[in-house]
Amino acid sequence: MSSEKTMIVVEKLCKSFAGVPVLSNLDASFNKGEIVSIIGPSGAGKSTFLRCLNLLETPDSGRILIDGVDSQEMDVRKLRMKMGMVFQQFNLFPHLSALENITLAPRSLLKLSKAEADELGSELLEKVGLAGKEWAFPKELSGGQQQRVAIARALAMKPEIILFDEPTSALDPTMVNEVLGVIRSLAYEDGMTMAIVTHEMRFARDVSDQVFYMDQGVVYESGAPEVIFESPVRPRTRAFIRRVDTFSFDIFEDNFDFYRFDAKIDDFAMKHLLDHERRETLVDLCENLFDNFFFMFTKRISFTIGVTEEKDVELRFAYKGEEVNPLTADINSDEPVDKFTAVRLLTKSVILNTSSRATYTRQGDDYVLELLIPREQKRRA
Numbered sequence: 256m257s258s259e260k261t262m263i264v265v266e267k268l269c270k271s272f273a274g275v276p277v278l279s280n281l282d283a284s285f286n287k288g289e290i291v292s293i294i295g296p297s298g299a300g301k302s303t304f305l306r307c308l309n310l311l312e313t314p315d316s317g318r319i320l321i322d323g324v325d326s327q328e329m330d331v332r333k334l335r336m337k338m339g340m341v342f343q344q345f346n347l348f349p350h351l352s353a354l355e356n357i358t359l360a361p362r363s364l365l366k367l368s369k370a371e372a373d374e375l376g377s378e379l380l381e382k383v384g385l386a387g388k389e390w391a392f393p394k395e396l397s398g399g400q401q402q403r404v405a406i407a408r409a410l411a412m413k414p415e416i417i418l419f420d421e422p423t424s425a426l427d428p429t430m431v432n433e434v435l436g437v438i439r440s441l442a443y444e445d446g447m448t449m450a451i452v453t454h455e456m457r458f459a460r461d462v463s464d465q466v467f468y469m470d471q472g473v474v475y476e477s478g479a480p481e482v483i484f485e486s487p488v489r490p491r492t493r494a495f496i497r498r499v500d501t502f503s504f505d506i507f508e509d510n511f512d513f514y515r516f517d518a519k520i521d522d523f524a525m526k527h528l529l530d531h532e533r534r535e536t537l538v539d540l541c542e543n544l545f546d547n548f549f550f551m552f553t554k555r556i557s558f559t560i561g562v563t564e565e566k567d568v569e570l571r572f573a574y575k576g577e578e579v580n581p582l583t584a585d586i587n588s589d590e591p592v593d594k595f596t597a598v599r600l601l602t603k604s605v606i607l608n609t610s611s612r613a614t615y616t617r618q619g620d621d622y623v624l625e626l627l628i629p630r631e632q633k634r635r636a
């Protein structure tokens with residue numbers, strides 16, 4: 256099974272917790288120097304799989320070969336030197352500075368002198384974009400910075416393999432990119448074998464050599480990122496990739512923070528593989544609608560963004576108050592010119608330029624504007 260090219264081979268891996276199977280005869284193989292993204296629904300066993308790989312969990316049965324050696328026969332310390340891991344929750348030592356967090360293991364396990372370890376630590380901090388933060392404590396760093404220290408700490412052992420378990424899931428959306436950027440740069444360097452459990456589909460697609468789709472305790476489908484994201488073969492992979500996903504939040508005129516909104520849209524766009532142009536369209540459209548329409552007559556909007564199976568984006572804006580329907584605005588109509596007519600006309604043209612479907616309805620107490628932004632950009636009229 257194992258050859259010069261393979262770094263990790265997993266055969267019939269089984270793991271149960273209290274009699275409940277979590278991994279069921281999982282087979283997988285990672286080539287040397289390969290970047291593998293692991294995607295799949297929550298509860299699929301992704302974390303358990305990574306934890307079995309570096310012996311944080313003991314498999315019930317099956318075999319894991321690391322560079323040709325059965326992991327059960329390896330000294331745990333040796334295995335962990337070969338294989339680093341980065342967790343969702345950073346897990347830095349709170350009472351140690353960034354540099355001390357990084358140098359602890361190389362000093363005790365690799366027997367580096369303090370000077371050597373400090374030099375290595377500073378180099379690694381620079382590599383993850385944190386030059387000068389040697390003496391900062393974790394609580395003085397943002398989540399994104401802490402995670403970058405955690406990556407530097409894993410790199411300090413010069414591992415041949417590095418495992419990332421949802422490294423950006425605990426971060427504020429504004430910090431996701433700085434961490435993905437660091438991981439991306441590692442992926443482009445030669446040599447290291449990487450496994451990354453992630454929900455960042457755009458990222459997974461860009462950096463991976465292989466994608467594993469995990470479901471119900473097995474690698475249910477694997478393949479090149481183009482195949483898994485565009486034409487997966489098996490039904491559960493297809494359902495997962497095409498799943499309609501939405502998220503909602505309330506927007507208040509008083510403290511509307513455009514940068515935060517932008518970051519949330521960015522996050523959503525990345526998750527759903529929306530290209531840069533569509534993301535821009537969405538952000539421009541929403542900003543325009545908030546500033547030049549909704550905030551004229553309401554202080555609060557319930558905003559929902561969703562993506563359909565066809566990758567069209569659905570926007571929903573709900574508010575309480577006056578009926579102000581932009582879609583019925585008509586420059587030639589005989590209706591008396593109320594104070595909203597110009598605004599409605601302008602808004603109507605913005606909507607017609609971007610949306611392939613638009614409805615304005617009363618739903619319970621709310622007035623609701625729903626727009627469908629098609630996958631193919633609408634040409635500007």
Ligand code: ADP
Nearest residue numbers: 272273277295296297298299300301302303304
């Ligand atoms: P994923 O990372 O894909 O979300 P996990 O590997 O974390 O999935 O968990 C898979 C299943 O195993 C879940 O149902 C979870 O509750 C269960 N599980 C994971 N670790 C433990 C544990 N230490 N004890 C009991 N159940 C666990």
Ligand code: MG
Nearest residue numbers: 301302303421
């Ligand atoms: Mg997990």
